[in-house]
Amino acid sequence: MKWLGIALICLFAVFLFYAEGDMAPYGDISSPANLHVSPDYIERSLEETHTPNIVSAVLADYRGYDTFGETTVIFTAGLICFMLLGGWKRDDSQTS
Amino acid sequence: MIAKHHDLIVSMSCRVMAPFIFLYGIYVITFGHYSPGGGFQGGTILAADVILLRMSLGRKATYKKFPPQMGLILGAIGLLIYGGTGLVTVLAGGNFLDYSYLPFPGLSPSDRRYYGILCVEIGVALGVFGVLLSIFDSLTKEK
Numbered sequence: 001m002k003w004l005g006i007a008l009i010c011l012f013a014v015f016l017f018y019a020e021g022d023m024a025p026y027g028d029i030s031s032p033a034n035l036h037v038s039p040d041y042i043e044r045s046l047e048e049t050h051t052p053n054i055v056s057a058v059l060a061d062y063r064g065y066d067t068f069g070e071t072t073v074i075f076t077a078g079l080i081c082f083m084l085l086g087g088w089k090r091d092d093s094q095t096s
Numbered sequence: 097m098i099a100k101h102h103d104l105i106v107s108m109s110c111r112v113m114a115p116f117i118f119l120y121g122i123y124v125i126t127f128g129h130y131s132p133g134g135g136f137q138g139g140t141i142l143a144a145d146v147i148l149l150r151m152s153l154g155r156k157a158t159y160k161k162f163p164p165q166m167g168l169i170l171g172a173i174g175l176l177i178y179g180g181t182g183l184v185t186v187l188a189g190g191n192f193l194d195y196s197y198l199p200f201p202g203l204s205p206s207d208r209r210y211y212g213i214l215c216v217e218i219g220v221a222l223g224v225f226g227v228l229l230s231i232f233d234s235l236t237k238e239k
Contacts (some may be wrong), residue, residue, distance in 0.1 A: 049209040051129045060213040060220075064182075064193035067216070071223045072180055075171050078227030086236040092194065096121055 098236045100154030101155065110152035125221045135220025139174075142221065143228035146170065150232070167230030174222030181215045199207040 024031030041058055051057040061065055101107050119216045125138030182193040189198030195212025196205035203211070 009117045043222055049213065050206045050207055051210055051213060053131065055132070056128050056134055056213060056217075060152060061193075061195060061209055063193075067220065068182065068193065069179055071175055071220050074227050075175050075223055078168060078171055078230045079233045081234050085237070 097153050101152045109154050110148055114145055114149050115209040117148070118142060121145060123222075125217055126214070128173055128189045129210065136224055138185075139218075139221035139224030140228065142225040143232075146225075146229055147232050148198060150236075153238070162229070164230075164233040167228075167233055170226030171223045171230060172226075174219045174224070175223070177219030177222065178216055181212060181219065203213055 024033070028034065041054060041062065045054050045057040045062075046052060049061050051061075068083045101110075121138045121141035123132040123138075124141055125135060127223065128134035128138070146158070146162050150160075167180055179193070181198070185194050185197045187201050188197040193212075193216075195209040198212050198215075200208050200209045200211060
């Protein structure tokens with residue numbers, strides 16, 4: 001069972017390294033993201049959102065759905081901590 | 097586990113610094129449009145301020161102002177503010193989280209997006225503040 005897990009991890013690593021060859025090099029100015037999305041944000045974010053900080057505009061406006069997911073993840077983490085560490089008052093006289 | 101700190105200098109300096117740290121957290125949240133900052137960072141500063149008070153003054157003194165149930169409730173309120181902003185834009189006829197459809201009268205669409213970003217940052221800040229506080233309270237609560 002242990003060797004099966006190690007073999008699965010190695011297989012997954014091979015897949016990751018194989019897929020990594022298709023990614024654009026870091027900082028490549030001719031990659032699709034740098035040709036379409038980034039110039040669009042840099043040129044139009046100020047007049048579209050009146051927000052000088054492009055990072056804020058991208059984080060909360062253009063990529064607002066991602067940030068919603070991040071906030072949900074953080075809230076879920078807090079909820080799980082609360083439940084795992086015994087946040088609820090357990091009343092044993094009623095449950096038994 | 098968390099009790100009042102016996103050193104007078106520590107407790108007094110924390111009491112003096114705490115309101116200014118809280119103010120700085122609010123500044124980081126609301127000034128995120130113009131400088132580095134925003135909801136996540138500002139909410140973390142607010143939570144760090146309350147945790148500093150808990151560790152220096154003891155829990156009993158701070159539970160009056162910041163009760164341990166407050167954390168998760170604030171987190172849920174923050175998440176509701178975020179989701180509610182998205183739902184309002186849907187009800188106003190736009191896409192989910194398309195702030196240019198927010199019903200602020202007399203504003204251009206770009207100004208509406210500006211204030212939409214502000215609403216969302218406040219929601220994120222409340223969420224992060226409440227959740228960090230709740231995790232700290234869960235870890236340090238008495239049996």
